[in-house]
Amino acid sequence: MVDILVLNPPFLPKFSRPQRSPAVTKSGTLYFPLFLAQLVAVLEADGYRVDFCDAPAAGLDLPAVVDRAVAGKPFLAVLDTSTPSIDADIEAAAALVQALPGLFTVLVGPHATARAGEVLAMAPGAVLAVARREYEATVLELARLIASGPATPARLATVAGLSFVGEDGTVVHNPDRPYLDDLDALPPVAPVYARHLDIRHYFNPNAKPPMVTLATSRGCPYRCSFCLHPQTLTGRAARYRAIDNVLDEVAWCLDNFPGLRTIFFEDDTLTADKARCREFCAAIMRRGLVFDWSANARADLDADLLAIMRRAGCRQVCTGFESADPAALTSMKKGIGTERMRRFRADAAHAGIKVHGCFIFGFPGDTRESILATIDFALSLNPDTAQFYPVMVYPGTEAYAEYEARGFIAAGRWRDWLTPEGLHGCVVRNEHLTPAEIVRLCDLARRRFYLRPKFLARRAALSLLSPGEMARTFRAGRVFLKHLVRGSRV
Secondary structure (H helix, E strand, O other), rough: OOOOOEEEOOOOOOOOOOOOOOOOOOOOOOOOOOHHHHHHHHHHHHHOEEEEEEEHOOOOOOHHHHHHHHOOOOOEEEEEEEOHHHHHHHHHHHHHHHOOOEEEEEEEOOHHHHHHHHHHHHHOOOOOOOEOOOHHHHHHHHHHHEEEEEEEEHOOOOOOEEEEEEEOOEEEEEOOOOOOOOOHOEEEEEEEHEEEEEEHOOOOOOOOOOEEEEEEEEEOOOOOOOOOHHHHHHOOEEEEEEEHHHHHHHHHHHHHOOOOOOEOOOOOOOOOOOOHHHHHHHHHHHHOOOOOEEEEEEEEOOOOHHHHHHOOOEEEEEEEEEEEOHHHHHOOOOOOHHHHHHHHHHHHHOOOOOEEEEEEEOOOOOOOHHHHHHHHHHHOOOOOOEEEEEEOOHHHHHHHHHHHOOOOOOOOOHHHHOOOOOOOOOOOOOOOOHHHHHHHHHHHHHHHOOHHHHHHHHHHHHHHHHHHHHHHHHHHHHHHHHHHHHOOOO
């Protein structure tokens, strides 16, 4: 018997719902359900018995999930959501309610936050509430409320951050819950991984497997118009855990996950506060913690900081370069130019830190010529690996609002955000390019980048020199290669 089911719902095999652009990826990436895991940690610390089910990672379909729920008989089910999977997410909620009459279902995550009223109206009686934005405290308060009496509209109206259907059938949006200032008040997620998940299921090409994902902060002070989590979940004011609190969790991981090769710090931007990043690296070395790690980093780090990061164990950063076109960079509010990007790339190479570069095509004003210039820029930067995607706009972001206002969204339903097999689709056009043309330019970029003889020779040499690198390259490459050769279906 359990009290609460926390569910990453079934959808497509290996669907990576927790990442910023949810999809079945060409590299086989599968993100840890970090936010759900944090919720589980909070609920278990309050004494609740929780069944934490990551269906895509475990390979469970909806009937299997329902059978598991029926066996556990929870009184509350929490389901994560994403834009492309929202219909399946609501279908999962409906199936659970049908199998367990009286079950209270609450949706969380970016899409539910951005479209709370819409998702509550899509299947009346299947989804009873939405916990918006950061949701740990909201769901905990909701669990306590349900455990102590009936979930009447009058009682639900007292839970900040909750949306629900009122007595007259209209949607009620309670005031937002303030963001949590004291992140150290949250229990660690690593023991939740150990109790509930198999870390071998998860993979990120930026990290040698097996790996785990942790976060040292929430929120991002930068203004990129397309970035999902700061605009729907965590906010744009960065909040930080104490460094010793983070490193205690790192030490726990090193002691309790045999064979662990990498920790991926999944902060929106680990390096946003450069002084703190420097202090973080110094503390790693001072405590004698020896481990490889990777992180999301902005292309504005100086050579000295990169050198310190490398000495502290940083082996790779994931960096959004996005475009070489000044107009596109201005449009997306990137706040950084190509010359600074070039200097960062050179300094990272000198420090011995690998760079995974991210490039996005299809912003307003982008033309075939400007995108070809960005591809040339990517080749000249020569990051160790790269990804090239159409701009993915999601409800709740400034980019989505802009594209919608200008009539640039070409999709007719949320499922169109993915191809039939689950890969990223292109749901936008702009003044000059159709969705199909943007996708073909992404395919061209991947072929030009990955089929260079020098690149192939370098990857082969690195794989031969490092078993961990070989494992990472093989796991990503066996999935990616078929997409590289075949191209996208448009």
